[in-house]
Amino acid sequence: MPSSEKLQEIASQVRRDIVRMVHAVNSGHPGGSLGCADYFTALYFELMEHNAEKFNMSGNGEDVFILSNGHISPAFYSVLARSGYFPVDELATFRKLNSRLQGHPATEEHLPGVRVATGSLGQGISFSNGIALQKRLDGDTHFVFCNVGDGELQEGQNWEAIMFAAHNKLNRLIVTVDDNKQQIDGSTLDIMGFTDLGAKFESFGWNVLHMNGNNMDDILDTVKSAQKAAENIDKPTVIIMETDMGQGVDFMMGSHKWHGVAPNDEQLEQALAQLPETLGDY
């Protein structure tokens, strides 16, 4: 079991991968990717029971992760590669022609680790509900993890899915909301000021937890306690995960401006100087 320190080291490499991938093609979404790097690292290197070497699309007999906000694909691809789903060198093909690493995750090119196309927002919880139903029918008690953006919750389909999951007591579903309070056009509060996300989920019948998504110890404690509690509750769980967009690169932090903009050569150097290379660059 990797220590919290070891996981933080991996997350540093994941962040290097993110900025290098986005820089190389001058496109992609670094801000949200950096914000979620710690949580995704914890999932794939500690929290999930999963089989990276022999990817099985069905996800039967293992935990499954669905990235609903597909635009933060750089973070997803990095943890998939670093945990063994596909060669790390392939990260260099991100967003390029003939690559398996599409701008937004897709299954058409058969990239191991991706089970559904996402990117058009609002669809991930529904897909996760379906997996949770299928696992229940098959007597498979593994978890379905789904990450959504806070801005993404403006899409109405989420609330259809949130209603359904509670009504059907999908207690093996753990949704994280990346609560970075930013979206493309600005702050989520300015754009659609819906406050107290936790209370909304609670009123829909969910078990609500909070965590700091950029604190490895808090991530491990919170998610493990959610997994443990799932046995005894008949509700799905949401973890409102506070993160800083751009976390780990000082000039990208806390601003929506780095939602979908790539760093230039100089900015790349500045970013990499802040992120120790721990596993070797691809």
Next chain:
Amino acid sequence: MKKFEILGNADTRSGFGAGLLEAAQADDRVVGLCADLTGSLKMNAFQDAYPDRFFQAGIAEANMMGMAAGLANGGKIPFTGTFANFSTGRVYDQIRQSIAYSDKNVKICASHAGLTLGEDGATHQILEDLGMMKMLPNMTVINPCDFNQTKAATLAIAKHNGPVYLRFGRPKMPIFTPENQVFEIGKAVTLNEGTDVSIFCTGHLVWKSIEAAQELEERGYSVEIINIHTIKPLDDAAILKSVAKTKCVVTAEEHQMNGGLGDSVCQLLAREMPTPVEMVAVNDRFGESGTPAELMTKYGIDTDDVIAAAERAMARK
């Protein structure tokens, strides 16, 4: 001309309901989802027999489509049921991303398609669904013609691996295809052989085309009727073989002219065998309230319209 025996009168949606129950008996991977329309979709028998394999989605079709994709991912064979309008236009992006692009084995089963929904009016009478669905890569599109064929199609799609759109309707129509027929996806069915004109028809317009052909025979014409139950993949070979013989074409469907069967046939013929084509379809209009029979007459997709189109097509040879 061949005689067509009317075996009974039934709605195609009931064919779906019967087929779903049988498919579920044959394969325990079959599951059903419905958006608050189990009675309309005739899914009750399935629901009663297999309550654990039925999921009530409520009036939330977008979530239903996404859940169906998730159920398919782990090996289930999900059948979604709602009206054709809410099975397509309302959830186009969910189907496009989570089902078609992700290539999930979901069967989108759509009732109350077209004008024959009747009195509910144009809000519910979708006439664009075949077009939307056939444009999606990976999607198979099927529009059977009567109770027996809809039942057979339902059984066939359960065994087919890949996303399917199955379209059927509300009104009672004559049953004239055999009970327990084998349904071959993508294989057109020649109902009558003829030499003067080819009628390529689908769905409820198949029976109308048979009625039209009977009248055309009385007028001295030899009419070939081919039931194109699968809009995509289109049976190119069957169409070209018929047209090589007859040299003129009528297409007939309960759909917009844009994007329907006629549009697919014209694309094929323009590429392979340019031929005069007359299209019986709704021409760029929304429907309205009325009885199914009144609407088919008013919107130009009735028996007389097929007859007139055939005479125009033959005159253009």
